[in-house]
Every structure is written in structure tokens, then in C-alpha cells.
Amino acid sequence: MSTVRYTKEHEWVKVEGDTATIGITSYAQEQLGDVVFVELPPVGKKLAKGDDAAVVESVKAASELYAPVSGDVIEVNSLIAAEPAKVNADPENSAWFLKLRLSDKSELDTLLDEAAYKAFIAESH
Helix, strand or coil, X not given: CCEEEECCCCEEEEEECCEEEEEECHHHHHHHCCEEEEECCCCCCEECCCCEEEEEEEXXXXXXXXXXXXXXXXXXXXXXXHXXXXXXXXXXXXXXXXXXXXXXXXXXXHCECHHHHHHHHHHCC
């Protein structure tokens, strides 16, 4: 069974066991516009919560993807590095950015569930 959590920086985290898959939300890709470049971290990199994890560039702006939780990068999605437009097409499924092996599962408690994230977006408009 998986759990999905969100950050106020518009990232999502899908947790299965001790693996966290991380990407950006549909809202984030809408704000960015057409994604033209994605820079992913190297496999094996240790990330602490809040660290710069990846870079997303669009026709409008460059933006950082921050690590919502701490862990070691165990996989990156080379598909989106090769075809950045996939981020716009399917941001919350096939266009994930990286997978971490969680080092502190309690950090998940600081993230938003889906209802809280939707409320956060509604409040920020």
C-alpha cells in the first residue's frame, strides 16, 4: 500500500515501504508552463529534507525541486531528462523525478495529505 503526501512547494511524495518517489504536482507544472529542461541528481547522492534535489526549467522560469524528505537517491527518471515535456503531460504519475530510500520516515508527518494540499492551493488563489 502506498501513501501520497504533498509540500507547500508543490511537490508530491509517494511512499511504498522505505522508498519515496518524488515529483511535482499538476498545479506546479501549470504554473511553470512548458517544461524544456530537467536536471536530476546523481544516483547515490544523500539528500537532507529541504536540499535542492533537481532543477526544472520552463519557458517561463527555472525552479528548484526540494527534497521533501531525507534519504539516498536510488533511482532517477531518465525519461523526463530526455523528454522534459513529459512533466507537463503526466506530472503525478509517469513523470516522477527521483526515488529516495527514506532515512527518517517521521519526516512524512510534516507533509500535507491530499485534502490539506487542495485547501492550501485554494487559499493561495
